[in-house]
Amino acid sequence: EDQVTQSPEALRLQEGESSSLNCSYTVSGLRGLFWYRQDPGKGPEFLFTLYSAGEEKEKERLKATLTKKESFLHITAPKPEDSATYLCAVQRGWGGSNYKLTFGKGTLLTVNP
Amino acid sequence: NAGVTQTPKFQVLKTGQSMTLQCAQDMNHNSMYWYRQDPGMGLRLIYYSASEGTTDKGEVPNGYNVSRLNKREFSLRLESAAPSQTSVYFCASSTGWVAKNIQYFGAGTRLSVL
Numbered sequence: 001e002d003q004v005t006q007s008p009e010a011l012r013l014q015e016g017e018s019s020s021l022n023c024s025y026t027v028s029g030l031r032g033l034f035w036y037r038q039d040p041g042k043g044p045e046f047l048f049t050l051y052s053a054g055e056e057k058e059k060e061r062l063k064a065t066l067t068k069k070e071s072f073l074h075i076t077a078p079k080p081e082d083s084a085t086y087l088c089a090v091q092r093g094w095g096g097s098n099y100k101l102t103f104g105k106g107t108l109l110t111v112n113p
Numbered sequence: 114n115a116g117v118t119q120t121p122k123f124q125v126l127k128t129g130q131s132m133t134l135q136c137a138q139d140m141n142h143n144s145m146y147w148y149r150q151d152p153g154m155g156l157r158l159i160y161y162s163a164s165e166g167t168t169d170k171g172e173v174p175n176g177y178n179v180s181r182l183n184k185r186e187f188s189l190r191l192e193s194a195a196p197s198q199t200s201v202y203f204c205a206s207s208t209g210w211v212a213k214n215i216q217y218f219g220a221g222t223r224l225s226v227l
Contacts, residue, residue, distance in 0.1 A: 034215065043117075043203050043218035044156070087156070091214060100146075100171070101216060105155040 002027045004104035021107045024070040029093030036087040078111045117219035126194045134189040136204030143209030145187035149200040194226045
């Protein structure tokens with residue numbers, strides 16, 4: 001069974017204080033790892049997909065990295081508007097149903113001004 | 114470009130009532146999905162449709178039925194609502210290709226069953 005564990009559950013930062021969110025996973029051959037952002041009362045919004053260990057992607061103050069066991073979402077000099085819940089999900093590479101995603105429970109990030 | 118549209122946005126039901134949640138996408142995607150999101154549980158897959166004409170159970174299908182009406186529309190039906198079905202429901206769609214299968218989500222339906 002595919003599993004995704006995100007830590008910490010909640011993170012509170014001061015504006016400008018850089019940090020990282022962790023997503024560890026167990027999956028039958030990773031085809032893709034996805035990061036989403038979810039604002040209160042809204043649906044998840046796609047941020048990044050990573051496909052192989054060593055891959056990195058960046059968008060504004062966010063950078064996602066991937067190893068064979070985990071992914072990190074690095075947030076550099078965050079602003080209050082970065083406050084949201086960040087979700088990680090994996091897509092398996094084989095074993096059937098290999099277009100479904102398994103989600104973690106998310107990390108609630110709060111950035112104080 | 115609307116993306117994925119869900120209706121209604123909010124709904125209150127009494128135990129035993131039935132209702133259908135509607136979802137439509139305008140991205141010409143092959144695959145569609147229904148999730149529920151509960152505090153502390155994350156997103157859990159209820160049903161999915163890999164392509165028009167096919168549907169399959171996900172992680173938590175009990176108490177639900179689905180219909181893939183056409184390529185654009187995928188509905189979720191609660192035949193006899195129970196308080197345990199109080200949740201936020203999200204519909205998503207994706208190309209359906211195994212590679213680069215990014216799912217795009219709607220804004221959600223917030224359902225309360227009293």
